[in-house]
Amino acid sequence: MTTLTDRYIWAATRSVRESQRGDLERELRERIGDESDALVETGLTPAEAERDALTGLGDPVALAARYVDRPLQLIGPRYYLAWWRLLKLLMAVVLPFAALGITIGQAVSGAPIGGIVGAVIGTTISVAVHLAFWTTLVFAILERTPAPADRRGFDAPWTIDMLPHVPEPTKTARRSELIGSLVFLVLFAAVIVWQQFGIRWVPALESIPVLDPALWSFWLPYFLGLIVLEILFAIAVYAWGWTWALVAANLALNVAFTVPALWLFLTGQLLSDAVLDAMRWPWGEAGPIVATIIVAVVIAAGVWDVVDGAIKTARRQQRSRVTAAA
Amino acid sequence: MSTDETTAGHIQELRRGTVVLACLVRLRQPDYGYALLESLNALGILVDANTLYPLLRRLEKQGLLESEWNTEEARPRKFYRTSPTGDSLAAALTADWHRIDDALARLTGDER
Numbered sequence: 001m002t003t004l005t006d007r008y009i010w011a012a013t014r015s016v017r018e019s020q021r022g023d024l025e026r027e028l029r030e031r032i033g034d035e036s037d038a039l040v041e042t043g044l045t046p047a048e049a050e051r052d053a054l055t056g057l058g059d060p061v062a063l064a065a066r067y068v069d070r071p072l073q074l075i076g077p078r079y080y081l082a083w084w085r086l087l088k089l090l091m092a093v094v095l096p097f098a099a100l101g102i103t104i105g106q107a108v109s110g111a112p113i114g115g116i117v118g119a120v121i122g123t124t125i126s127v128a129v130h131l132a133f134w135t136t137l138v139f140a141i142l143e144r145t146p147a148p149a150d151r152r153g154f155d156a157p158w159t160i161d162m163l164p165h166v167p168e169p170t171k172t173a174r175r176s177e178l179i180g181s182l183v184f185l186v187l188f189a190a191v192i193v194w195q196q197f198g199i200r201w202v203p204a205l206e207s208i209p210v211l212d213p214a215l216w217s218f219w220l221p222y223f224l225g226l227i228v229l230e231i232l233f234a235i236a237v238y239a240w241g242w243t244w245a246l247v248a249a250n251l252a253l254n255v256a257f258t259v260p261a262l263w264l265f266l267t268g269q270l271l272s273d274a275v276l277d278a279m280r281w282p283w284g285e286a287g288p289i290v291a292t293i294i295v296a297v298v299i300a301a302g303v304w305d306v307v308d309g310a311i312k313t314a315r316r317q318q319r320s321r322v323t324a325a326a
Numbered sequence: 327m328s329t330d331e332t333t334a335g336h337i338q339e340l341r342r343g344t345v346v347l348a349c350l351v352r353l354r355q356p357d358y359g360y361a362l363l364e365s366l367n368a369l370g371i372l373v374d375a376n377t378l379y380p381l382l383r384r385l386e387k388q389g390l391l392e393s394e395w396n397t398e399e400a401r402p403r404k405f406y407r408t409s410p411t412g413d414s415l416a417a418a419l420t421a422d423w424h425r426i427d428d429a430l431a432r433l434t435g436d437e438r
Contacts, residue, residue, distance in 0.1 A: 030402065056375070
Protein backbone atom coordinates (compact mmCIF):
# COMPACT_ATOMS: atom_id res chain seq x y z
CA MET A 1 0.00 0.00 0.00
CA THR A 2 1.32 3.42 -0.85
CA THR A 3 1.15 6.00 1.89
CA LEU A 4 0.66 9.73 1.42
CA THR A 5 4.36 10.10 2.11
CA ASP A 6 5.20 7.69 -0.73
CA ARG A 7 2.99 9.63 -3.08
CA TYR A 8 4.50 12.94 -2.00
CA ILE A 9 8.04 11.68 -2.43
CA TRP A 10 7.23 10.19 -5.82
CA ALA A 11 5.76 13.51 -6.94
CA ALA A 12 8.78 15.43 -5.66
CA THR A 13 11.55 13.16 -6.91
CA ARG A 14 10.25 12.53 -10.40
CA SER A 15 10.81 16.23 -11.17
CA VAL A 16 14.57 16.04 -10.52
CA ARG A 17 17.35 14.28 -12.35
CA GLU A 18 17.73 10.55 -11.87
CA SER A 19 21.11 10.92 -10.16
CA GLN A 20 19.63 13.20 -7.49
CA ARG A 21 16.55 11.13 -6.70
CA GLY A 22 17.98 8.68 -4.16
CA ASP A 23 19.45 11.42 -2.02
CA LEU A 24 16.38 13.62 -2.21
CA GLU A 25 14.10 10.72 -1.28
CA ARG A 26 16.11 9.80 1.81
CA GLU A 27 16.26 13.41 2.94
CA LEU A 28 12.55 13.92 2.48
CA ARG A 29 11.73 10.69 4.35
CA GLU A 30 13.88 11.86 7.23
CA ARG A 31 12.25 15.28 7.30
CA ILE A 32 8.67 14.04 6.94
CA GLY A 33 9.28 11.37 9.60
CA ASP A 34 10.77 13.83 12.07
CA GLU A 35 8.07 16.43 11.51
CA SER A 36 5.29 13.82 11.81
CA ASP A 37 6.78 12.48 15.04
CA ALA A 38 6.86 15.99 16.48
CA LEU A 39 3.20 16.49 15.54
CA VAL A 40 2.24 13.14 17.11
CA GLU A 41 3.82 14.35 20.31
CA THR A 42 1.43 17.31 20.28
CA GLY A 43 -1.51 14.84 20.38
CA LEU A 44 -2.38 14.21 16.73
CA THR A 45 -2.97 10.71 15.38
CA PRO A 46 -0.18 9.43 13.09
CA ALA A 47 -2.44 9.84 10.04
CA GLU A 48 -3.30 13.44 10.91
CA ALA A 49 0.33 14.16 11.67
CA GLU A 50 1.47 12.82 8.30
CA ARG A 51 -1.16 14.87 6.51
CA ASP A 52 -0.21 18.05 8.39
CA ALA A 53 3.49 17.52 7.84
CA LEU A 54 3.03 17.03 4.10
CA THR A 55 0.74 20.05 3.88
CA GLY A 56 3.49 22.06 5.58
CA LEU A 57 5.97 21.02 2.89
CA GLY A 58 3.80 22.54 0.17
CA ASP A 59 3.84 21.75 -3.54
CA PRO A 60 6.24 18.82 -4.03
CA VAL A 61 7.62 20.12 -7.32
CA ALA A 62 8.36 23.54 -5.82
CA LEU A 63 9.96 21.86 -2.82
CA ALA A 64 12.15 19.66 -5.01
CA ALA A 65 13.20 22.69 -7.06
CA ARG A 66 14.30 24.49 -3.88
CA TYR A 67 16.19 21.41 -2.68
CA VAL A 68 18.15 20.97 -5.89
CA ASP A 69 18.52 24.73 -6.46
CA ARG A 70 16.73 24.79 -9.77
CA PRO A 71 15.22 28.02 -11.08
CA LEU A 72 11.49 28.40 -10.56
CA GLN A 73 11.29 31.18 -13.12
CA LEU A 74 11.39 30.83 -16.89
CA ILE A 75 14.15 33.41 -17.36
CA GLY A 76 16.04 34.77 -14.39
CA PRO A 77 17.63 38.18 -13.87
CA ARG A 78 20.87 36.98 -15.45
CA TYR A 79 19.34 36.62 -18.89
CA TYR A 80 16.27 38.78 -18.63
CA LEU A 81 17.79 41.93 -20.14
CA ALA A 82 19.50 40.07 -22.96
CA TRP A 83 16.24 38.28 -23.71
CA TRP A 84 14.21 41.48 -23.62
CA ARG A 85 16.61 43.44 -25.83
CA LEU A 86 16.88 40.68 -28.39
CA LEU A 87 13.12 40.21 -28.49
CA LYS A 88 12.50 43.90 -29.05
CA LEU A 89 15.16 44.05 -31.73
CA LEU A 90 13.80 41.01 -33.55
CA MET A 91 10.25 42.33 -33.40
CA ALA A 92 11.30 45.74 -34.69
CA VAL A 93 13.35 44.31 -37.54
CA VAL A 94 11.38 41.26 -38.61
CA LEU A 95 7.75 42.31 -38.23
CA PRO A 96 7.78 45.26 -40.67
CA PHE A 97 9.54 43.12 -43.26
CA ALA A 98 7.08 40.27 -42.77
CA ALA A 99 4.11 42.63 -43.07
CA LEU A 100 5.51 44.33 -46.16
CA GLY A 101 6.53 41.05 -47.73
CA ILE A 102 3.12 39.50 -47.32
CA THR A 103 1.44 42.67 -48.56
CA ILE A 104 3.52 42.69 -51.71
CA GLY A 105 3.08 38.97 -52.22
CA GLN A 106 -0.67 39.24 -51.92
CA ALA A 107 -0.83 42.33 -54.08
CA VAL A 108 1.21 40.66 -56.81
CA SER A 109 -1.04 37.62 -56.76
CA GLY A 110 -3.98 39.98 -57.20
CA ALA A 111 -5.75 39.42 -53.91
CA PRO A 112 -8.56 41.86 -53.03
CA ILE A 113 -7.81 44.60 -50.49
CA GLY A 114 -9.78 42.83 -47.76
CA GLY A 115 -7.84 39.64 -48.34
CA ILE A 116 -4.53 41.52 -48.18
CA VAL A 117 -5.40 43.22 -44.88
CA GLY A 118 -6.53 39.91 -43.38
CA ALA A 119 -3.42 38.08 -44.56
CA VAL A 120 -1.11 40.83 -43.31
CA ILE A 121 -2.69 40.91 -39.85
CA GLY A 122 -2.83 37.14 -39.55
CA THR A 123 0.70 36.51 -40.75
CA THR A 124 2.23 39.34 -38.74
CA ILE A 125 0.62 38.04 -35.57
CA SER A 126 1.83 34.51 -36.21
CA VAL A 127 5.34 35.75 -37.00
CA ALA A 128 5.33 37.73 -33.74
CA VAL A 129 4.19 34.66 -31.80
CA HIS A 130 6.90 32.53 -33.39
CA LEU A 131 9.58 35.12 -32.66
CA ALA A 132 8.52 35.40 -29.03
CA PHE A 133 8.20 31.67 -28.55
CA TRP A 134 11.50 30.56 -30.04
CA THR A 135 13.51 33.38 -28.49
CA THR A 136 12.03 32.65 -25.08
CA LEU A 137 12.60 28.91 -25.51
CA VAL A 138 16.29 29.42 -26.24
CA PHE A 139 16.70 31.61 -23.18
CA ALA A 140 14.73 29.23 -20.96
CA ILE A 141 17.08 26.42 -22.02
CA LEU A 142 20.13 28.65 -21.39
CA GLU A 143 18.77 29.44 -17.94
CA ARG A 144 18.72 25.70 -17.18
CA THR A 145 22.03 24.82 -18.79
CA PRO A 146 24.76 24.11 -16.27
CA ALA A 147 28.05 25.71 -17.24
CA PRO A 148 31.48 25.95 -15.65
CA ALA A 149 31.58 27.88 -12.40
CA ASP A 150 30.81 31.60 -12.59
CA ARG A 151 30.01 31.51 -16.28
CA ARG A 152 26.79 30.59 -17.98
CA GLY A 153 26.26 30.18 -21.67
CA PHE A 154 27.18 33.21 -23.68
CA ASP A 155 27.43 35.46 -20.67
CA ALA A 156 29.14 38.61 -21.87
CA PRO A 157 30.16 40.80 -18.96
CA TRP A 158 29.21 44.42 -19.32
CA THR A 159 32.15 46.74 -19.88
CA ILE A 160 32.45 50.49 -19.92
CA ASP A 161 33.13 50.39 -23.66
CA MET A 162 29.59 49.17 -24.27
CA LEU A 163 28.18 52.53 -23.19
CA PRO A 164 26.20 54.07 -26.03
CA HIS A 165 27.48 57.31 -27.51
CA VAL A 166 25.53 60.32 -26.46
CA PRO A 167 24.58 62.03 -29.71
CA GLU A 168 24.27 65.76 -30.04
CA PRO A 169 20.84 66.13 -31.59
CA THR A 170 20.55 69.71 -30.55
CA LYS A 171 18.11 71.89 -32.36
CA THR A 172 20.83 72.87 -34.84
CA ALA A 173 21.29 69.31 -35.93
CA ARG A 174 17.53 68.84 -36.10
CA ARG A 175 17.12 72.03 -38.11
CA SER A 176 19.30 70.77 -40.94
CA GLU A 177 17.25 67.57 -40.89
CA LEU A 178 14.06 69.60 -41.13
CA ILE A 179 15.34 71.69 -44.03
CA GLY A 180 16.46 68.56 -45.86
CA SER A 181 13.08 66.92 -45.37
CA LEU A 182 11.12 70.00 -46.44
CA VAL A 183 13.17 70.53 -49.60
CA PHE A 184 12.81 66.88 -50.55
CA LEU A 185 9.07 66.77 -49.88
CA VAL A 186 8.28 69.96 -51.73
CA LEU A 187 10.35 68.81 -54.72
CA PHE A 188 8.59 65.46 -54.59
CA ALA A 189 5.15 67.08 -54.63
CA ALA A 190 6.26 69.35 -57.48
CA VAL A 191 7.48 66.36 -59.47
CA ILE A 192 4.14 64.59 -59.02
CA VAL A 193 2.36 67.63 -60.43
CA TRP A 194 4.85 68.41 -63.20
CA GLN A 195 5.13 64.89 -64.55
CA GLN A 196 1.64 65.45 -65.93
CA PHE A 197 3.22 67.65 -68.59
CA GLY A 198 5.92 65.22 -69.56
CA ILE A 199 9.66 65.22 -69.07
CA ARG A 200 10.86 68.07 -71.18
CA TRP A 201 14.51 67.09 -71.57
CA VAL A 202 13.76 63.54 -72.73
CA PRO A 203 12.52 63.90 -76.30
CA ALA A 204 10.54 60.66 -76.32
CA LEU A 205 8.67 61.63 -73.16
CA GLU A 206 8.03 65.25 -74.01
CA SER A 207 4.44 66.25 -73.31
CA ILE A 208 3.41 62.75 -72.26
CA PRO A 209 2.23 62.29 -68.63
CA VAL A 210 4.58 59.85 -66.88
CA LEU A 211 2.07 58.59 -64.32
CA ASP A 212 -1.24 57.17 -65.44
CA PRO A 213 -3.63 60.19 -65.59
CA ALA A 214 -6.43 57.90 -64.28
CA LEU A 215 -4.63 58.05 -60.93
CA TRP A 216 -5.69 61.69 -60.51
CA SER A 217 -9.14 60.40 -59.55
CA PHE A 218 -7.79 59.21 -56.22
CA TRP A 219 -4.21 58.02 -55.84
CA LEU A 220 -2.23 61.10 -56.83
CA PRO A 221 -4.24 63.42 -54.53
CA TYR A 222 -3.79 60.75 -51.87
CA PHE A 223 -0.01 60.85 -52.28
CA LEU A 224 -0.01 64.67 -52.28
CA GLY A 225 -2.05 64.54 -49.07
CA LEU A 226 0.51 62.16 -47.59
CA ILE A 227 3.28 64.58 -48.52
CA VAL A 228 1.46 67.31 -46.61
CA LEU A 229 1.26 64.97 -43.62
CA GLU A 230 4.97 64.17 -44.02
CA ILE A 231 5.72 67.90 -43.91
CA LEU A 232 3.71 68.26 -40.71
CA PHE A 233 5.51 65.22 -39.38
CA ALA A 234 8.95 66.69 -40.18
CA ILE A 235 7.96 69.87 -38.34
CA ALA A 236 6.76 67.82 -35.36
CA VAL A 237 10.11 66.00 -35.22
CA TYR A 238 11.90 69.33 -35.31
CA ALA A 239 9.71 70.81 -32.61
CA TRP A 240 9.62 67.91 -30.14
CA GLY A 241 12.51 65.67 -31.16
CA TRP A 242 12.02 61.98 -31.82
CA THR A 243 9.58 60.15 -29.54
CA TRP A 244 8.14 56.67 -29.81
CA ALA A 245 4.80 58.15 -30.83
CA LEU A 246 6.52 59.88 -33.74
CA VAL A 247 8.27 56.64 -34.65
CA ALA A 248 4.86 54.98 -34.82
CA ALA A 249 3.53 57.86 -36.93
CA ASN A 250 6.56 57.57 -39.21
CA LEU A 251 5.94 53.86 -39.61
CA ALA A 252 2.28 54.51 -40.44
CA LEU A 253 3.20 57.20 -42.98
CA ASN A 254 5.80 54.97 -44.60
CA VAL A 255 3.40 52.07 -44.86
CA ALA A 256 0.65 54.36 -46.16
CA PHE A 257 3.03 55.53 -48.85
CA THR A 258 5.06 52.46 -49.76
CA VAL A 259 2.32 49.86 -49.86
CA PRO A 260 -0.04 51.62 -52.31
CA ALA A 261 2.88 52.88 -54.40
CA LEU A 262 4.29 49.38 -54.80
CA TRP A 263 0.86 47.95 -55.36
CA LEU A 264 0.19 50.43 -58.16
CA PHE A 265 3.62 49.80 -59.63
CA LEU A 266 3.33 46.02 -59.51
CA THR A 267 -0.18 45.92 -60.91
CA GLY A 268 0.89 48.15 -63.79
CA GLN A 269 -1.36 51.05 -62.83
CA LEU A 270 1.36 53.51 -61.92
CA LEU A 271 2.88 54.52 -65.25
CA SER A 272 0.84 55.73 -68.16
CA ASP A 273 0.57 53.51 -71.22
CA ALA A 274 2.16 56.21 -73.39
CA VAL A 275 5.29 56.20 -71.26
CA LEU A 276 5.45 52.43 -71.18
CA ASP A 277 5.22 52.43 -74.97
CA ALA A 278 7.87 55.12 -75.26
CA MET A 279 10.16 53.09 -73.00
CA ARG A 280 9.32 49.91 -74.93
CA TRP A 281 8.31 48.15 -71.71
CA PRO A 282 8.49 45.27 -70.89
CA TRP A 283 12.18 44.86 -71.59
CA GLY A 284 12.13 41.16 -72.29
CA GLU A 285 13.83 39.19 -69.55
CA ALA A 286 15.27 42.28 -67.87
CA GLY A 287 11.76 43.52 -66.97
CA PRO A 288 11.12 41.39 -63.87
CA ILE A 289 14.67 41.98 -62.62
CA VAL A 290 14.35 45.75 -62.92
CA ALA A 291 10.93 45.60 -61.24
CA THR A 292 12.35 43.50 -58.38
CA ILE A 293 15.24 45.91 -57.87
CA ILE A 294 12.89 48.89 -57.77
CA VAL A 295 10.62 47.15 -55.25
CA ALA A 296 13.58 46.17 -53.07
CA VAL A 297 15.01 49.68 -53.11
CA VAL A 298 11.67 51.26 -52.24
CA ILE A 299 11.11 48.84 -49.35
CA ALA A 300 14.66 49.24 -48.08
CA ALA A 301 14.32 53.02 -48.14
CA GLY A 302 11.06 52.87 -46.20
CA VAL A 303 12.41 50.41 -43.63
CA TRP A 304 15.59 52.40 -43.20
CA ASP A 305 13.62 55.60 -42.66
CA VAL A 306 11.60 53.93 -39.87
CA VAL A 307 14.60 52.21 -38.28
CA ASP A 308 16.61 55.44 -38.41
CA GLY A 309 13.85 57.23 -36.52
CA ALA A 310 13.67 54.43 -33.97
CA ILE A 311 17.43 54.52 -33.42
CA LYS A 312 17.36 58.29 -32.93
CA THR A 313 14.52 57.91 -30.44
CA ALA A 314 16.31 55.22 -28.48
CA ARG A 315 19.52 57.26 -28.33
CA ARG A 316 17.64 60.34 -27.30
CA GLN A 317 15.97 58.51 -24.43
CA GLN A 318 19.26 57.05 -23.32
CA ARG A 319 20.81 60.48 -23.40
CA SER A 320 18.01 62.03 -21.37
CA ARG A 321 18.41 59.20 -18.86
CA VAL A 322 22.12 59.91 -18.61
CA THR A 323 21.42 63.59 -18.15
CA ALA A 324 18.79 62.86 -15.53
CA ALA A 325 21.20 60.57 -13.67
CA ALA A 326 23.86 63.27 -13.74
CA MET B 327 2.17 45.43 -0.57
CA SER B 328 0.95 46.10 2.95
CA THR B 329 3.15 47.53 5.70
CA ASP B 330 3.14 44.16 7.46
CA GLU B 331 4.40 42.39 4.38
CA THR B 332 7.07 45.02 3.88
CA THR B 333 8.19 44.68 7.48
CA ALA B 334 8.23 40.89 7.26
CA GLY B 335 10.23 41.07 4.04
CA HIS B 336 12.89 43.33 5.55
CA ILE B 337 13.14 41.27 8.72
CA GLN B 338 13.65 38.20 6.57
CA GLU B 339 16.40 39.98 4.64
CA LEU B 340 18.10 40.96 7.88
CA ARG B 341 17.95 37.41 9.23
CA ARG B 342 19.06 35.60 6.10
CA GLY B 343 22.80 35.84 6.64
CA THR B 344 22.53 35.25 10.38
CA VAL B 345 20.90 31.85 9.80
CA VAL B 346 23.93 30.78 7.78
CA LEU B 347 26.25 31.91 10.56
CA ALA B 348 24.12 30.17 13.20
CA CYS B 349 24.18 26.90 11.24
CA LEU B 350 27.93 27.02 10.71
CA VAL B 351 28.58 27.66 14.39
CA ARG B 352 25.96 25.22 15.68
CA LEU B 353 27.08 22.40 13.37
CA ARG B 354 30.57 22.29 14.79
CA GLN B 355 28.73 19.58 16.73
CA PRO B 356 27.30 17.23 14.04
CA ASP B 357 23.52 17.12 13.94
CA TYR B 358 20.60 16.38 11.63
CA GLY B 359 18.05 18.76 10.13
CA TYR B 360 15.17 18.54 12.54
CA ALA B 361 17.32 18.64 15.69
CA LEU B 362 19.15 21.67 14.31
CA LEU B 363 15.84 23.40 13.56
CA GLU B 364 14.59 22.73 17.08
CA SER B 365 17.74 23.91 18.77
CA LEU B 366 17.97 27.08 16.66
CA ASN B 367 14.35 27.97 17.38
CA ALA B 368 14.90 27.21 21.09
CA LEU B 369 17.79 29.71 21.02
CA GLY B 370 15.51 32.32 19.50
CA ILE B 371 17.00 32.08 16.01
CA LEU B 372 13.71 31.80 14.13
CA VAL B 373 14.01 29.88 10.91
CA ASP B 374 11.47 28.07 8.78
CA ALA B 375 11.95 24.39 7.88
CA ASN B 376 11.34 25.22 4.22
CA THR B 377 14.29 27.60 4.41
CA LEU B 378 16.60 25.52 6.56
CA TYR B 379 16.62 22.19 4.72
CA PRO B 380 17.43 23.64 1.28
CA LEU B 381 19.98 25.93 2.96
CA LEU B 382 21.80 22.94 4.49
CA ARG B 383 21.98 21.32 1.06
CA ARG B 384 23.32 24.50 -0.51
CA LEU B 385 25.97 24.98 2.19
CA GLU B 386 27.03 21.37 1.66
CA LYS B 387 27.27 21.93 -2.09
CA GLN B 388 29.47 24.96 -1.42
CA GLY B 389 31.75 22.80 0.72
CA LEU B 390 30.93 24.66 3.92
CA LEU B 391 29.24 21.63 5.50
CA GLU B 392 30.04 17.95 5.31
CA SER B 393 27.42 15.27 5.66
CA GLU B 394 27.19 11.64 6.62
CA TRP B 395 24.20 9.30 6.75
CA ASN B 396 23.58 7.74 10.14
CA THR B 397 21.80 4.44 9.56
CA GLU B 398 22.14 3.03 13.07
CA GLU B 399 18.61 3.96 14.04
CA ALA B 400 15.30 2.97 12.46
CA ARG B 401 15.13 6.22 10.51
CA PRO B 402 18.27 7.04 8.53
CA ARG B 403 19.32 10.62 9.14
CA LYS B 404 21.72 12.90 7.37
CA PHE B 405 24.14 14.42 9.86
CA TYR B 406 25.78 17.67 8.91
CA ARG B 407 29.06 18.97 10.28
CA THR B 408 30.86 22.25 9.60
CA SER B 409 33.86 21.74 7.32
CA PRO B 410 37.19 23.56 7.84
CA THR B 411 36.17 25.95 5.03
CA GLY B 412 32.85 26.49 6.79
CA ASP B 413 34.70 27.17 10.01
CA SER B 414 36.80 29.92 8.49
CA LEU B 415 33.71 31.42 6.86
CA ALA B 416 32.02 31.38 10.27
CA ALA B 417 34.98 33.31 11.69
CA ALA B 418 34.77 35.89 8.89
CA LEU B 419 31.01 36.23 9.29
CA THR B 420 31.33 36.62 13.05
CA ALA B 421 33.91 39.38 12.64
CA ASP B 422 31.67 41.16 10.15
CA TRP B 423 28.62 40.76 12.34
CA HIS B 424 30.46 42.43 15.25
CA ARG B 425 31.65 45.20 12.98
CA ILE B 426 28.10 45.82 11.73
CA ASP B 427 26.76 45.68 15.27
CA ASP B 428 29.31 48.26 16.45
CA ALA B 429 28.63 50.48 13.49
CA LEU B 430 24.86 50.34 13.91
CA ALA B 431 25.25 50.91 17.64
CA ARG B 432 27.25 54.06 16.96
CA LEU B 433 24.70 55.13 14.39
CA THR B 434 21.67 54.65 16.60
CA GLY B 435 23.58 56.11 19.58
CA ASP B 436 21.44 56.47 22.68
CA GLU B 437 18.37 54.93 21.14
CA ARG B 438 19.35 51.51 22.44
